[in-house]
Amino acid sequence: EAQVTQNPRYLITVTGKKLTVTCSQNMNHEYMSWYRQDPGLGLRQIYYSMNVEVTDKGDVPEGYKVSRKEKRNFPLILESPSPNQTSLYFCASSTTTGSNEKLFFGSGTQLSVL
Amino acid sequence: LAKTTQPISMDSYEGQEVNITCSHNNIATNDYITWYQQFPSQGPRFIIQGYKTKVTNEVASLFIPADRKSSTLSLPRVSLSDTAVYYCLKRTYSSASKIIFGSGTRLSIRP
Numbered sequence: 001e002a003q004v005t006q007n008p009r010y011l012i013t014v015t016g017k018k019l020t021v022t023c024s025q026n027m028n029h030e031y032m033s034w035y036r037q038d039p040g041l042g043l044r045q046i047y048y049s050m051n052v053e054v055t056d057k058g059d060v061p062e063g064y065k066v067s068r069k070e071k072r073n074f075p076l077i078l079e080s081p082s083p084n085q086t087s088l089y090f091c092a093s094s095t096t097t098g099s100n101e102k103l104f105f106g107s108g109t110q111l112s113v114l
Numbered sequence: 115l116a117k118t119t120q121p122i123s124m125d126s127y128e129g130q131e132v133n134i135t136c137s138h139n140n141i142a143t144n145d146y147i148t149w150y151q152q153f154p155s156q157g158p159r160f161i162i163q164g165y166k167t168k169v170t171n172e173v174a175s176l177f178i179p180a181d182r183k184s185s186t187l188s189l190p191r192v193s194l195s196d197t198a199v200y201y202c203l204k205r206t207y208s209s210a211s212k213i214i215f216g217s218g219t220r221l222s223i224r225p
Contacts, residue, residue: 033213043215058212090157102148105157
């Protein structure tokens with residue numbers, strides 16, 4: 001089954017404790033991206049990657065890191081989480097072939113930073 | 115990148131046709147329009163995509179007029195399960211890059 005898998009689904013942590021949210025897709029998609037969703041602010045893109053070893057900032061990259069060492073994986077790293085990073089996070093992937101391009105989203109990761 | 119503009123919310127009743135309009139005045143030649151549906155605490159799900167005129171699939175229809183400055187998502191005979199937030203996105207062919215979601219339209223369907 002074609003899917004984007006995020007882990008964990010829920011995460012509670014404390015300020016300053018490094019964490020990684022994993023994202024994996026099995027569709028051989030070139031494009032992957034991360035979003036956070038907050039009440040009243042909608043979905044905002046954090047980082048995106050056009051292909052392996054190619055990443056770029058979205059709208060809200062501060063406080064986050066990403067890496068794309070393999071095509072299927074795109075982990076989101078919070079080196080020193082802060083309470084304002086409490087949010088619902090989504091990973092997504094797509095092809096980059098224009099007319100057939102549509103985003104497939106993971107189920108989300110609800111992060112709480114205390 | 116400019117966002118698209120949609121109504122914040124809409125209400126309708128089961129069995130009705132619902133039309134949600136999206137404004138994208140600065141659409142470029144290589145841009146196309148995609149709509150997504152999102153239920154609470156779930157990731158958005160692709161509904162339909164188009165470039166111009168009319169596109170129809172098993173879920174919805176998408177109307178894009180000749181000037182392409184707006185588009186309308188049409189949901190035929192809605193049910194309670196169509197209650198969700200609907201997002202209109204403007205994307206560029208062969209140039210997948212930064213993506214900006216608008217605020218979306220919160221659609222509420224009543225019995």
